[in-house]
Amino acid sequence: xxxxxxxxxxxxxxxxAVDLIRKTGCEYGDVRxxxxxxxxxxxxxxxxxxxxxxxxxxFGVRVLLDGAWGFAASHSKTPAEVxxxxxxxxxIAKGSRLTxxxxxxxxxxxxxxxxxxxxxxxxxxxxPVADKAELLLTINEKLLAHGAQGIKKADSFLQSSREDxxxxxxxxxxxxxxxxxxxxxxxxxxxxxxxxxxxxxxxPPLNIGYEHINPDDLLSQVERVAAEAIEKxxxxxxxxxxxxxxxxxxxxxxxxxxESVGHPTELDRVYGYESNFAGTSFATTDKLNKLQYAAxxxxxxxxxxxxxxxxxxxxxxxxxKSQDWYVVKDGILVDxxxxxxxxxxxxxxxxxxxxxxxxxxxxxxVRIPNLGLEPGPDGGSHTATLxxxxxxxxxxxxxxxxxxxxxxxxxxxxxxxxxxxxxxxxGKVVGMLKDVTYQAMTTDFWNQIDAIGPASELVQCxxxxxxxxxxxxxxxxxxxxxxxxxxxxxxx
Amino acid sequence: MIVTTSPALxxxxxxxxxxxxxxxxxxxxxxxxxxxxxxESLSRFSENQISQNISKTVFSLSITSYFGNKSASAAVTEFxxxxxxxxxKRSEELARIAPADPEWMPLLPPQTYDLRSPAFDAATATVSxxxxxxxxxxxxxxxxxxxxxxxxxxxxxxSLYAIASSTGLHACNQSTKADFSFTARVEDGxxxxxxxxxxxxxxxxxxxxxxxxxxxxxSRNPRPITPGVYPxxxxxxxxxxxxxxxxxxxxxxxxxxxxxxxxxxxAEGKPAGNRAGEQLFSPLVQVQRDPxxxxxxxxxxxxxxxxxxxxxxxxxxxxxxxxxxxYWAAQKGKEAKGAYYPIVMTGSxxxxxxxxxxxxxxxxxxxxxxxxxxxxxxxxxxxxTRDGTFWIEDGKIAYPIKNLRFxxxxxxxxxxxxxxxxxxxxxxxxxxxxxxKAFNFTSITDSL
Numbered sequence: 001x002x003x004x005x006x007x008x009x010x011x012x013x014x015x016x017a018v019d020l021i022r023k024t025g026c027e028y029g030d031v032r033x034x035x036x037x038x039x040x041x042x043x044x045x046x047x048x049x050x051x052x053x054x055x056x057x058x059f060g061v062r063v064l065l066d067g068a069w070g071f072a073a074s075h076s077k078t079p080a081e082v083x084x085x086x087x088x089x090x091x092i093a094k095g096s097r098l099t100x101x102x103x104x105x106x107x108x109x110x111x112x113x114x115x116x117x118x119x120x121x122x123x124x125x126x127x128p129v130a131d132k133a134e135l136l137l138t139i140n141e142k143l144l145a146h147g148a149q150g151i152k153k154a155d156s157f158l159q160s161s162r163e164d165x166x167x168x169x170x171x172x173x174x175x176x177x178x179x180x181x182x183x184x185x186x187x188x189x190x191x192x193x194x195x196x197x198x199x200x201x202x203x204p205p206l207n208i209g210y211e212h213i214n215p216d217d218l219l220s221q222v223e224r225v226a227a228e229a230i231e232k233x234x235x236x237x238x239x240x241x242x243x244x245x246x247x248x249x250x251x252x253x254x255x256x257x258x259e260s261v262g263h264p265t266e267l268d269r270v271y272g273y274e275s276n277f278a279g280t281s282f283a284t285t286d287k288l289n290k291l292q293y294a295a296x297x298x299x300x301x302x303x304x305x306x307x308x309x310x311x312x313x314x315x316x317x318x319x320x321k322s323q324d325w326y327v328v329k330d331g332i333l334v335d336x337x338x339x340x341x342x343x344x345x346x347x348x349x350x351x352x353x354x355x356x357x358x359x360x361x362x363x364x365x366v367r368i369p370n371l372g373l374e375p376g377p378d379g380g381s382h383t384a385t386l387x388x389x390x391x392x393x394x395x396x397x398x399x400x401x402x403x404x405x406x407x408x409x410x411x412x413x414x415x416x417x418x419x420x421x422x423x424x425x426x427g428k429v430v431g432m433l434k435d436v437t438y439q440a441m442t443t444d445f446w447n448q449i450d451a452i453g454p455a456s457e458l459v460q461c462x463x464x465x466x467x468x469x470x471x472x473x474x475x476x477x478x479x480x481x482x483x484x485x486x487x488x489x490x491x492x
Numbered sequence: 493m494i495v496t497t498s499p500a501l502x503x504x505x506x507x508x509x510x511x512x513x514x515x516x517x518x519x520x521x522x523x524x525x526x527x528x529x530x531x532e533s534l535s536r537f538s539e540n541q542i543s544q545n546i547s548k549t550v551f552s553l554s555i556t557s558y559f560g561n562k563s564a565s566a567a568v569t570e571f572x573x574x575x576x577x578x579x580x581k582r583s584e585e586l587a588r589i590a591p592a593d594p595e596w597m598p599l600l601p602p603q604t605y606d607l608r609s610p611a612f613d614a615a616t617a618t619v620s621x622x623x624x625x626x627x628x629x630x631x632x633x634x635x636x637x638x639x640x641x642x643x644x645x646x647x648x649x650x651s652l653y654a655i656a657s658s659t660g661l662h663a664c665n666q667s668t669k670a671d672f673s674f675t676a677r678v679e680d681g682x683x684x685x686x687x688x689x690x691x692x693x694x695x696x697x698x699x700x701x702x703x704x705x706x707x708x709x710x711s712r713n714p715r716p717i718t719p720g721v722y723p724x725x726x727x728x729x730x731x732x733x734x735x736x737x738x739x740x741x742x743x744x745x746x747x748x749x750x751x752x753x754x755x756x757x758x759a760e761g762k763p764a765g766n767r768a769g770e771q772l773f774s775p776l777v778q779v780q781r782d783p784x785x786x787x788x789x790x791x792x793x794x795x796x797x798x799x800x801x802x803x804x805x806x807x808x809x810x811x812x813x814x815x816x817x818x819y820w821a822a823q824k825g826k827e828a829k830g831a832y833y834p835i836v837m838t839g840s841x842x843x844x845x846x847x848x849x850x851x852x853x854x855x856x857x858x859x860x861x862x863x864x865x866x867x868x869x870x871x872x873x874x875x876x877t878r879d880g881t882f883w884i885e886d887g888k889i890a891y892p893i894k895n896l897r898f899x900x901x902x903x904x905x906x907x908x909x910x911x912x913x914x915x916x917x918x919x920x921x922x923x924x925x926x927x928x929k930a931f932n933f934t935s936i937t938d939s940l
Contacts, residue, residue: 044595045595046594046595047593047594047595047596048590048591048593049593049595050565051563051564051565051586051587051590052564052565052566052567053564053565053566053582053583053586054554054565054566054567054568055566055567055568055569055579056552056567056568056569057569057570058550058569060548068542068545069542069543069544069545070545070621071544071545071546071547072546072547072548073546073547073548073549074548074549075549075550075551075552075569075570076549076551076570077570084497087497088497088547088621091497091620091621091622092545092546092547092621093545094621094622094625095535095542095545095620095621095622095624095625095626096535096542096545096625098542098622098625098626098628098629099537099540099541099542099625099628099629099632100541100542101539101540101541102539102541128589129564129586129589129590130589130590130591133590133591134591137591152749152750153749153751189751191749191750191751191762191763192761192762193757193761194750194755194757194761195761195869196750196751196752196755196868196869197869240934271538271539272538272539272641272643272677273538273543273544273643274538275538275641275643275675275677276536276538276643276644276645276673276674276675276684277645277673279861279878279939282939361548361550363544363546365544404864404865404866404874405864406862406863406864406874406875406876406897407862407876408861408862408876408878408895408897408937408939409861409862409876409878409939409940410937410939410940411939412937412938412939413876413895413897413935413936413937413939415866415874415897415899415935417866435866435867437866437874437899439897439934439935441937470534470536470645470647470673471532471534471546471647490935492899492934
């Protein structure tokens with residue numbers, strides 16, 4: 001739980017805030033008291049360039065007055081400041097009311113008094129920092145040992161965090177949550193022939209303890225990653241403008257899912273709330289249950305309960321219980337990602353719990369939850385292992401890892417790169433390529449998937465740097481997926 | 493009882509007292525302390541009504557402790573005695589067990605900073621939620637009258653940054669900033685503009701809203717064109733999304749190690765120095781770090797204590813020097829002069845209309861969106877046009893065109909600049925609009 005002082009707890013201050021909100025005449029209000037501890041280690045070459053252990057704590061109050069929102073937040077956790085912030089939030093809501101055309105309405109939510117803690121085996125903050133630093137510097141040393149072959153740069157990182165939050169609302173909920181997160185990885189850069197190329201490896205960002213770090217796994221990947229960087233810098237380029245079959249590993253595909261399925265199905269975005277910055281969406285509500293988003297054998301499912309998922313928690317930041325649901329079923333757009341406000345606008349009776357705020361000082365908004373590509377069913381007509389996809393491909397490119405990424409403001413036209421590329425010819429991987437990008441339109445791309453990996457090849461990839469909103473908030477989520485093959489995609 | 497809603501902003505004296513207190517509490521061999529605090533408010537609107545409206549009081553105190561060539565940091569968001577003492581202690585515990593750093597640099601001694609103060613406008617620091625909402629209301633009303641779906645933000649910020657160290661560094665800056673951005677969508681037309689200033693009273697909200705509405709109407713019924721290489725006029729807002737990538741690319745270490753467009757390779761392809769001092773860009777490209785520029789009036793020092801003063805970055809198309817970290821400067825016998833920020837590029841007395849009138853055919857780009865690296869070594873980036881893209885024919889805007897994806901090597905873009913307009917402030921930069929002889933568009937989209 002969020003511990004303030006011996007005299008007053010976050011729960012007591014949260015209850016005070018709710019009592020004060022109730023007295024203001026607002027139809028709804030909530031408060032979140034949060035504390036974030038983030039320990040970050042970054043090593044560059046032989047230098048531990050960052051070792052930090054930071055705590056950020058405070059609270060945010062959200063009120064709905066006559067259908068208009070007000071939000072205020074402060075780092076200072078005292079009864080007097082709680083009273084000031086509640087009053088300020090109401091003043092802000094009065095300002096919002098000036099422009100109101102349609103009052104905000106919220107779908108109902110059950111009252112919960114509950115606690116949630118990320119299941120972990122090892123508390124990441126219990127592991128000696130010296131051990132963590134030694135791991136990173138050992139990785140870098142092993143990478144730089146390939147200097148004669150061209151490895152001139154090594155970077156590694158280890159991020160651990162613990163988020164404690166207390167949510168209380170005028171509807172009677174009081175929810176305490178503790179979320180642990182762990183994320184390690186490294187990269188190296190090879191320099192030769194007037195070029196520089198990088199290769200990386202990471203254990204994806206997950207909500208999990210230090211058991212995820214797994215030094216043996218990280219160290220076992222070093223030689224391969226260095227060798228691939230050395231090969232990559234000497235690899236050939238491929239001409240732009242031609243079309244190829246692509247075989248995409250989960251480490252690459254997750255970002256394509258994120259950008260072209262996750263963001264377009266955020267319902268606030270569909271309704272224009274992001275018009276000024278992140279943009280809108282082609283997946284408008286008139287297309288619901290009609291749009292052939294993807295091939296019939298493609299299913300995308302959200303799941304905020306999946307073990308380890310980076311957005312897995314007990315409840316969202318509006319007190320809605322975590323759940324799972326399909327966004328695309330049998331290739332058809334069947335649902336969106338909602339908060340209580342947008343769910344009401346869509347005519348739903350409840351929210352699917354996609355609200356998240358990245359800080360005590362941020363207002364909750366619709367964020368992509370864990371959103372994954374379901375594996376192909378055993379024996380399915382389009383199910384194939386990665387090896388089978390390669391063996392069945394006459395002329396294609398195999399792509400691993402994250403590279404360049406860009407997509408238009410309605411999420412149609414996209415261009416992605418990767419971290420490593422191999423030419424596939426006549427069913428065999430025949431050597432590395434470099435500087436490959438692929439361009440497509442969202443629904444064309446997903447409808448051209450002709451092979452999907454089985455459950456045995458599912459990987460929980462994800463991101464911890466998803467930006468959205470004004471002011472910008474940074475969220476994190478998992479996109480569990482399997483390898484796929486997609487036909488006839490333009491290169492470059 | 494009436495509860496005051498006004499923020500209690502720290503004064504410079506109070507802030508310096510807090511950082512000095514942390515320095516005194518330290519038992520480390522050396523210590524560096526920074527404090528960041530402020531009040532940030534933002535009204536966000538869409539569909540011509542406020543959809544999100546916030547204010548936050550923020551504070552962060554960061555302590556970096558040093559024992560010989562070992563260091564570590566800890567930060568807190570509270571400033572009572574116990575919290576400060578706890579953060580100091582945590583940073584010391586971590587620093588003691590940190591590995592020795594082969595790239596360690598001693599803390600800076602006291603520095604000399606420009607005597608000016610950053611702009612601090614009391615009206616901006618204390619603007620009420622109601623006053624902010626009234627300004628938004630005006631923009632929304634005008635948008636509704638124009639038949640547009642209006643969205644945007646109006647934000648204000650009052651911030652304070654202070655530093656102190658055991659070596660005698662001691663500095664504090666207070667500043668304010670206001671920003672208005674507005675998007676109008678009319679049928680299949682869209683337009684956007686943004687204005688940033690150090691005072692809310694300096695924002696031309698009504699004028700900007702009119703411009704955006706006019707351009708949104710003009711951008712309806714866009715036509716497709718064939719992607720390819722075209723002359724282009726980048727409005728300042730679009731150029732402000734591209735120029736910083738080149739400035740970030742002027743990192744000395746990346747250049748010397750063979751990782752950037754500024755690297756020189758020998759006959760065997762191995763790194764052999766950098767291209768500072770070479771004529772890489774058009775002589776029209778003149779870029780300075782100029783925090784005292786009247787449109788900016790920003791901070792006098794950087795987070796590490798180095799002075800943020802006037803510096804020529806690119807003169808007559810020639811990069812004057814690269815940006816050196818203190819460690820890399822020591823390795824190379826150079827001087828570390830701090831980050832290349834804020835960016836100011838020299839313009840002309842010509843308007844964008846003048847540039848268009850002098851252009852036989854080409855593309856006018858209002859905004860560059862989702863710009864990302866394609867190749868960090870060559871500084872090729874990709875991105876999309878957005879919110880008003882037009883075809884220029886015979887010196888006039890001929891008709892709107894559909895948005896395009898570009899894949900462009902940015903140093904080539906600066907090489908091909910052949911005209912610049914008057915400057916404006918966009919976010920933290922002051923730049924002109926530019927005309928570029930050749931710009932590479934690779935695909936088209938129906939997205940507006």
